[in-house]
Amino acid sequence: MATTYNTLTLKRGKEESLERFHPWVFSGALAGVPGDVEEGDTVRVVASDGRLIGVGHYQIGSIAVRMLDFGDTVIDDAFYAQRLDQAFALRRALGLQRADNDTFRLVHGEGDFLPGLVIDVYGDTAVLQAHSPGMHFARNIIARALTEIDSLGVKNVFYKSETTLPYKADLDPVDDYIIGAFHTNVSTENGLKFNIDWLRGQKTGFFVDQRDNRSLLQHYAKGRKVLNMFCYTGGFSVYALRGGAVNVDSVDSSAKAISLTDANVKLNFGENVANHRSFAEDAFKFLDNMDDGAYDLIVLDPPAFAKHRSAIRNALRGYQRLNAKAMAKAAPGTVLFTFSCSQAVSREQFRLAVFSAAAQTGRRVRILHQLTQPADHPVNIYHPEGEYLKGLVLYIE
Numbered sequence: 025m026a027t028t029y030n031t032l033t034l035k036r037g038k039e040e041s042l043e044r045f046h047p048w049v050f051s052g053a054l055a056g057v058p059g060d061v062e063e064g065d066t067v068r069v070v071a072s073d074g075r076l077i078g079v080g081h082y083q084i085g086s087i088a089v090r091m092l093d094f095g096d097t098v099i100d101d102a103f104y105a106q107r108l109d110q111a112f113a114l115r116r117a118l119g120l121q122r123a124d125n126d127t128f129r130l131v132h133g134e135g136d137f138l139p140g141l142v143i144d145v146y147g148d149t150a151v152l153q154a155h156s157p158g159m160h161f162a163r164n165i166i167a168r169a170l171t172e173i174d175s176l177g178v179k180n181v182f183y184k185s186e187t188t189l190p191y192k193a194d195l196d197p198v199d200d201y202i203i204g205a206f207h208t209n210v211s212t213e214n215g216l217k218f219n220i221d222w223l224r225g226q227k228t229g230f231f232v233d234q235r236d237n238r239s240l241l242q243h244y245a246k247g248r249k250v251l252n253m254f255c256y257t258g259g260f261s262v263y264a265l266r267g268g269a270v271n272v273d274s275v276d277s278s279a280k281a282i283s284l285t286d287a288n289v290k291l292n293f294g295e296n297v298a299n300h301r302s303f304a305e306d307a308f309k310f311l312d313n314m315d316d317g318a319y320d321l322i323v324l325d326p327p328a329f330a331k332h333r334s335a336i337r338n339a340l341r342g343y344q345r346l347n348a349k350a351m352a353k354a355a356p357g358t359v360l361f362t363f364s365c366s367q368a369v370s371r372e373q374f375r376l377a378v379f380s381a382a383a384q385t386g387r388r389v390r391i392l393h394q395l396t397q398p399a400d401h402p403v404n405i406y407h408p409e410g411e412y413l414k415g416l417v418l419y420i421e
């Protein structure tokens with residue numbers, strides 16, 4: 025059956041990247057937009073000679089169409105159900121659904137061929153986040169399809185898109201359950217328990233993307249004095265404690281984050297954990313005031329310093345300053361985990377900022393690991409923009 029969607033025609037020559045399966049049509053590539061096309065509509069995209077390119081969700085903005093499929097495909101309930109099945113099949117292949125692990129990303133936008141959609145699973149609750157009007161309109165279909173994947177075990181679907189949808193689209197999304205209701209917010213990652221605050225927390229409530237890096241940190245923790253800077257929910261702190269750290273200090277400027285961290289330490293290790301302390305303080309201030317050599321395992325996982333391309337220069341200066349401060353006071357033999365989650369900052373740029381920090385301090389620094397996002401945040405090879413998390417593990421003498 026041929027689709028009856030409205031058709032958007034590309035300017036001449038603008039089909040090249042789409043023919044290489046890049047999933048975005050920029051507004052400048054369109055010859056025009058018919059008056060009856062509305063934001064969130066599914067549209068057909070054709071080349072200037074009328075050749076069909078595929079179908080996608082239209083929106084107003086610099087990315088005008090997010091491609092859902094490169095064919096004359098009907099975007100209906102069965103389409104979403106099938107894409108979700110495929111996403112879950114990958115997570116099962118990755119071994120992420122186990123008795124000791126029920127926390128994982130089920131859908132990572134373009135990386136799962138569902139641009140504009142993010143779904144994180146926390147036990148029997150899924151948190152669904154739309155980044156495009158098209159996915160906003162499809163939210164109920166997607167939620168129902170989620171609960172129908174048998175072995176996934178999702179019973180509650182919380183929709184959390186108040187801050188992720190284009191403000192101008194005037195969609196007035198409400199963060200709330202669209203299926204089920206609050207049941208429990210404790211989920212398990214590699215045998216550790218976490219309170220997930222999907223109501224008020226950042227992203228979907230948890231930084232699922234640091235799971236593998238937290239595990240790696242655990243291996244270095246034995247006998248070390250740990251500083252977890254920008255701790256948020258205390259993920260790295262809890263892994264460090266399990267790994268046998270001598271002591272762990274968690275720092276975040278948000279008092280809310282500190283109380284989440286304290287709650288997660290308590291959830292795993294009980295009431296009085298003598299070797300954990302937490303500080304609601306600014307990172308730069310804390311680093312300025314800390315003693316030389318106080319720590320020999322340090323995590324720096326700041327928020328995205330560059331949210332847009334225009335902010336890259338300042339972001340790089342920020343990464344350099346932050347890393348230089350930590351390196352200058354690191355004890356000899358320190359292992360430093362340093363990250364950037366700014367999509368606009370490239371792996372090379374980040375490494376150069378960290379290099380500049382090292383050079384500034386004059387310490388002997390070696391790279392032990394080069395880290396990235398885990399496999400449940402896959403990167404569509406035709407959409408390199410999907411790679412955003414960058415990390416270096418350094419050995420500082």
Ligand code: SAH
Nearest residue numbers: 231254255256259276277278306307325327
């Ligand atoms: N490492 C965390 C995620 C960090 S998110 C994890 O694994 O889950 C970034 C955190 O940095 C947020 O919790 C935010 O409150 C905190 N933050 C932002 N600016 C800060 C600053 N100047 N000093 C300290 N913390 C800051």
